[in-house]
Amino acid sequence: MPRTRDHLPWTDPQLRRDPYPFYAHAQTHAPVSRDEDGTVVLTKYADLMHYGRLPSVLIAPEWDKAGAWSVLSDMALGHDEPDHTRLKRLTSNWFTPKRVRQWVAITASVTDEILDRIGADGLIDGSSLAVEATHRTICRVLQVTEDGFDDVRHYMRMAMPVLSAAAGPEDFEACEQAHVYLQGRVRELLEHARENPGDGLIHELVETEQRGEITAAETLATALFFYTVGHMDASYLISSGLQLFAEQPAVFDAFRTNPDVRQNIVSELVRYDAPEPVVTRATSEDLDIGGFEVPAGSTLRLMLGAANRDPDVYDDPQKFDYTRPPAQSRSLTFSLGSHSCQGRLLAEAEIKTVWERIALRYSQIKVASAPEMMLTDASRHFITQPLRFT
Ligand code: HEM
Numbered sequence: 001m002p003r004t005r006d007h008l009p010w011t012d013p014q015l016r017r018d019p020y021p022f023y024a025h026a027q028t029h030a031p032v033s034r035d036e037d038g039t040v041v042l043t044k045y046a047d048l049m050h051y052g053r054l055p056s057v058l059i060a061p062e063w064d065k066a067g068a069w070s071v072l073s074d075m076a077l078g079h080d081e082p083d084h085t086r087l088k089r090l091t092s093n094w095f096t097p098k099r100v101r102q103w104v105a106i107t108a109s110v111t112d113e114i115l116d117r118i119g120a121d122g123l124i125d126g127s128s129l130a131v132e133a134t135h136r137t138i139c140r141v142l143q144v145t146e147d148g149f150d151d152v153r154h155y156m157r158m159a160m161p162v163l164s165a166a167a168g169p170e171d172f173e174a175c176e177q178a179h180v181y182l183q184g185r186v187r188e189l190l191e192h193a194r195e196n197p198g199d200g201l202i203h204e205l206v207e208t209e210q211r212g213e214i215t216a217a218e219t220l221a222t223a224l225f226f227y228t229v230g231h232m233d234a235s236y237l238i239s240s241g242l243q244l245f246a247e248q249p250a251v252f253d254a255f256r257t258n259p260d261v262r263q264n265i266v267s268e269l270v271r272y273d274a275p276e277p278v279v280t281r282a283t284s285e286d287l288d289i290g291g292f293e294v295p296a297g298s299t300l301r302l303m304l305g306a307a308n309r310d311p312d313v314y315d316d317p318q319k320f321d322y323t324r325p326p327a328q329s330r331s332l333t334f335s336l337g338s339h340s341c342q343g344r345l346l347a348e349a350e351i352k353t354v355w356e357r358i359a360l361r362y363s364q365i366k367v368a369s370a371p372e373m374m375l376t377d378a379s380r381h382f383i384t385q386p387l388r389f390t
Pocket residue numbers: 059076077078088138226229230231232233234237275276279280333334335336338339340341342343344346347348
């Protein structure tokens with residue numbers, strides 16, 4: 001089997017900045033490859049859809065390797081069937097289309113509040129706007145205090161690099177430290193909810209636990225996931241879109257003036273710039289993948305970002321083209337199979353809503369100076385994003 005490091009050098013700053021030329025190369029020369037630790041890396045859309053959905057391909061064993069994130073083995077995302085469905089049902093009612101309409105009314109009002117603070121120079125940090133609008137929305141869903149977005153953002157940046165294929169001891173250490181804060185914070189929020197009944201998602205989790213239907217560990221993991229991750233990828237895509245609108249003003253004009261194309265622009269950006277371009281799985285039986293033997297107990301890295309630009313699926317895949325036919329605008333950014341993202345509707349609606357509120361007041365977005373970013377092969381974050389709205 002080809003060696004991953006010859007095609008996907010995970011720590012190369014160029015790959016971290018723009019992995020897509022590397023993915024394209026790997027799809028042609030090494031669609032399936034083996035990393036130094038034995039992990040098998042898959043890049044083709046059809047392979048992800050096939051192997052990623054086999055009942056013998058599991059998620060649970062992978063969380064044991066994720067440092068302090070292994071706490072999530074107690075929520076839906078950390079379980080295989082039957083517990084996965086049991087835990088996923090706990091929160092599914094909170095993200096129905098009707099509820100999402102209610103939640104994005106919050107996103108709109110928080111965004112307006114932030115835009116009201118912009119001075120006459122039109123300067124704004126787009127990434128702070130995106131984080132504040134999405135974090136405060138998920139806080140209202142949970143019904144917890146909304147003031148912690150700067151801390152959550154800071155600690156999430158420390159906690160995420162551990163998911164990289166090239167994570168080192170310093171990443172595991174930083175993740176541990178971040179979780180002292182993040183888990184401590186969520187324990188406080190849960191304690192407060194136990195003593196002060198309410199009708200948020202956190203109260204429902206606490207009540208379900210009090211009825212003995214879920215464990216304290218399941219309550220903590222589920223609340224932690226929504227509190228910490230609920231803003232992260234949606235805010236990345238909000239910022240990524242603002243950057244695109246600055247670089248391609250015609251796309252912002254189309255978004256502003258034609259409501260019919262807004263969802264297409266959101267979907268195309270979701271395909272084009274996956275915030276977490278990879279998910280991992282473990283095999284529980286011997287498999288033949290692309291003619292290579294993969295023994296039971298192997299880790300698979302399913303490269304969602306690569307699949308999203310597979311030329312066997314998408315015409316002119318490297319082009320941002322919001323006029324693609326609907327079949328071509330579907331992507332794997334929200335994962336595949338039973339673990340596909342429960343927050344997809346909310347995330348897409350938040351992205352559209354923040355851009356709409358901006359478009360109501362401004363007709364041009366300019367880059368004031370280059371954004372600062374924190375990029376690994378597994379997650380993408382804006383640190384600062386100086387923009388000027390006019
Ligand atoms: C653009 C924004 C988002 C992206 C790109 C995204 C992406 C993902 C991905 C890739 C997974 C699956 C991971 C895997 O298969 O191993 C996932 C799972 C999940 N996401 Fe999201 N997510 C986003 C926003 C959200 C939001 C806003 C929420 C909640 C409000 C959310 C809730 C969930 C949940 C609960 C799961 C676990 C589903 C399961 O295991 O069955 N996500 N998401």
